[in-house]
Amino acid sequence: MATFPEYIAQNEERDGVRFSWNVWPSSRLEATRMVVPVAALFTPLKERPDLPPIQYEPVLCSRATCRAVLNPLCQVDYRAKLWACNFCYQRNQFPPSYAGISEVNQPAELLPQFSTIEYVVQRGPQMPLVFLYVVDTCMEDEDLQALKESLQMSLSLLPPTALVGLITFGRMVQVHELGCEGISKSYVFRGTKDLNAKQLQEMLGLTKPSATQGRGPQTAQQPLSNRFLQPVQKIDMNLTDLLGELQRDPWPVTQGKRPLRSLGVAMSIAVGLLECTFPNTGARIMTFIGGPATQGPGMVVGDELKTPIRSWHDIEKDNAKFMKKATKHYESLANRASTNGHIIDIYACALDQTGLLEMKCCANYTGGYMVMADSFNTSLFKQTFQRVFTKDVQGSFKMAFAATLEVKTSREIKVSGAIGPCVSLNAKGPCVSENEIGTGGTCQWKICGLDPSTTLALYFEVVNQHNAPIPQGGRGAIQFVTQYQHSSGQRRIRVTTTARNWADAQTQIQSIAASFDQEAAAILMARLAVYRAETEEGPDVLRWLDRQLIRLVRGPGLKPGSGLRGSETDFMFHLRRSPFLQVFNNSPDESSYYRHQFNRQDLTQALIMIQPVLYAYSFNGPPEPVLLDSSSILPDRILLMDTFFQILIYHGETVAQWRKAGYQDMPEYENFKHLLQAPVDDAQELLHTRFPMPRYIDTEHGGSQARFLLSKVNPSQTHNNMYAWGQVRPSP
Structure with missing residues (x-):
């Protein structure tokens, strides 16, 4: 038997999963005494070079309330060609294509080394990738020039069939029509009036793509909706010239005033445009901001330079007059985008705050990137933006679109919720716990944007009663089913099935204590603390964290002296001082940025963030x-x-x-x-x-x-x- 540290490392390498406990207490009562809940850090797209996608679809359990995927933990009767689901114990017939299976001729999904396996969905159309650039033109010439060069560079990195669109904004918002040769044509909107998707559809003359009209560049007849979103191969030169000719916003800015920037309306038009033309398709809205929104819906500060943008002190004193309204505007955009599977990225480059606090939900709900730098002319922005388009060994982008994650559990355990760049799909099921942690009340989440390091924290609740013992040698199982749009346009399903032993805390306390993964537990508790810090008063969160730490040091409901070691209490000391919980010396934008990064990175990066x-x-x-x-x-x-x-x-x-x-x-x-x-x-x-x-x-x-x-x-x-x-x- 490998030691627990080896076992943990092996599981992380193979499945991208780290549990707080690797032997689970067998009753609800014992689990609540453990302080740290049974929880997991899960990286859905963990890079696995030895994991070739399988060219057929998964076999599902026939019970309507279960639908778990066939996996190595299922019991198989090769003679009768039956398999028993390890989640609901339903006996299922193998499909006819599995007629030749036997003990020596097993399909990949029954082999133990394939506890994580990826399927390619053959049915359905191939989706194009959609990139919509939303560009602020109220900035210094030097900054604008650097941004234009970065955008032109990004065009050369996109696949030729990807669809691209361009919206620019200053005092007015311009939606550029890319299909016209020789002239630049754009639709101009007032920056003070918000439009819903229906109004936008009428004004731009868009038609909803019908089911018969293939989406994207592979149809001979271009859908009408594509006047604003064209394949790169068709408009590469045109768009490069158009970007090169972009000028600073022509509206004069008087002394002592900020430029009028209609960011809220520009983002609303971008969300509406994709909503009308490519609903439920992977798409990225890439927003480049050189300062705060100063007019229209979503404004975060007035145009008078003498009134500074809100600080933590103003927020405490309820003195930030635009904050609530702006946050509400961006939240509604984030919800619309996440419903349609669209990602919103925010690249904010300015010396002062730009309103990331109000806009954070746009990136947090949709799995988008949030990048903060001093200027578009810094290598920090240029290199980071270039890295968005990194490719893997097969030449595909390391980004996935419009993903959903479903969690299935054994009867003795239920899922309480998730913390990370996701939104709830409100899917009630037998494995949903009533006790909510983070985004709870569901067993399915939508993650519009995923990359190989995106990591979610998932919290579970042991529901087995104290007087109903689990048989000796019993195992609790959890299955993670991630469906996503691969950057090649294919739909893929990645299934990870993992199990852990149950143990009676009365008699097997040693093995439960030995299975504690201190690093994973520290990050899982830190994510909980950061999640609470977003909604509660700072001192309350620190008091809660201190209480948990005291209980942990005493020993997590185990035996005296079995608590945290010195190095971990040290870690908590750094967490208390970190910018994730302490807002002193950080602007509201910086705090939002740090928390955004912490809630999406994997365990190794998160540990470095807290304890450098x-x-x-x-x-x-x-x-x-x-x-x-x-x-x-x-x-x-x-x-x-x-x-x-x-x-x-x-x-x-x-x-x-x-x-x-x-x-x-x-x-x-x-x-x-x-x-x-x-x-x-x-x-x-x-x-x-x-x-x-x-x-x-x-x-x-x-x-x-x-x-x-x-x-x-x-x-x-x-x-x-x-x-x-x-x-x-x-x-x-």
Whole structure:
């Protein structure tokens, strides 16, 4: 038997699942004493190079309330060609295509190594990919130029059959017609009046695509609706020229005023346009914003520069007069987009806030990206935007569209809810718990946008009664069924079936305690805390977290002293101080951005976000991880800190002096040159792979940006107990 850490790593690698407990308490009463619920971090599209998609459709259980997919945990009678569902125990006949199966000739879905398997749905039309650019033109020429170049670059990365549309906005909103040769033609809308989908349909002369009219570029007769959404291969030159000719918004901006920016109406038109033409098809609305919305529905600040955009203090004092109305506007757009399977991405590049707090639901409900930078001219934006179009080894985009996730469970356990970039599909079923956590009351969720790192936290409730023992050796099973539109246009279904042993907490407490996955549990509790922080007062959330921590340290309802170890309480210390729970020193937009990233990233990235990783480089040997503590800052060391959002290189006092003296340029100090280069090379590797690209900071002892390091380390040494960095005051 492998050790629990090996077992956990193997399951994560194969199925993209990490459970808080890997042996489950067998009754509701025992489960509630455990503090941390039975919960899982699930990455639906975890990259598996050894998982070729199967070219037939899954076999389903015939019971209408179950419909679980045939999997390796089912009992099979090869002679009678029957299989028993491991969720509802229904006996099912195999379809005729399985006539040749036997113990030695098994289909892939019955082999244990295929606990995760992917099917290609053969029926139904191939869907085109749709990309609709919504571009702010109220920005400085330099910024607009950089954005135009990035957009032109992205056209060359799109597949030739992808459909593209363009909406630009300033004081007015322009929907560009892309089908006309030689002239640029657009429909102009007032930025102060919202339109519903029906009005938009009439004004733009759109017709709903009928069922007979094939969607997209593969039909000989182009549907009328495609005047605004055209295949890249047809309008590549036209659109490149059109983007190149984009000018700043021509409306004059008087001294002391902000430009009038009709962002709310532009997004509403974008959602309406896709709603009329491509409902229930994968599509991305990519919104590029250079400042806050200042007029019309969705405005977050007035046009007077002397009135600053709302701060946390204003929100507390109920002094943010546009906030509630704007949030309501963007929430209704997010709900409309998620109903139709459309993704809304937000790229906000400005020095001041742009209203991400009000708009966060657009990206959070639809699984869209949220990227925040100072300017469209920074490598942070350019590289991140380019990474959106990364391709896998088969040459397909690493993005999936219009996905649904369904969870099926054994009778003894039910699903309480999910936390992540998803919305509820309100599917009631036998495996839905009455106790809701996060987005609950359903066993199905819609995730409009998915990529290989998108991770959901799913919470379960053990419902088995204390007086109804589960037979010895019994196992609880959970099946995750993810249906999605692959970037090649195919519909695919990925099925992950996983099981864990039940144990009686009275007699097998040791095995339950040994199965605790501290890392997964910490992130699952952190997601709960962040979810609560969005709706409750900060101090209340911290008090709740402290109570949970005290119960955990005492021992999660197990035996005295079986609680968290020091390193995990350390982790909670960093969580309490993190920007996910503390809003001090962060603007409302920054808090929304940090929380958005935390709620969609996988376990490894989430751990780094809460407890940054610190590496020390010195002449004493290879780089080594060191404690995130002020005692790690020594004069003859270089430190590399990765907080996920920032990559920071810090040169100790002595190293900084040597660097200033130029020792690295002298041939006899070759080893010093290598020492300086080592952290830079490691930082570059992180900068090249991370999404979104982190901010890169190079600083030294006494430098102004050293504050980023000092704010993260545990202040075990302060001016009261420190003689010099890393030295203890000598005794007299």
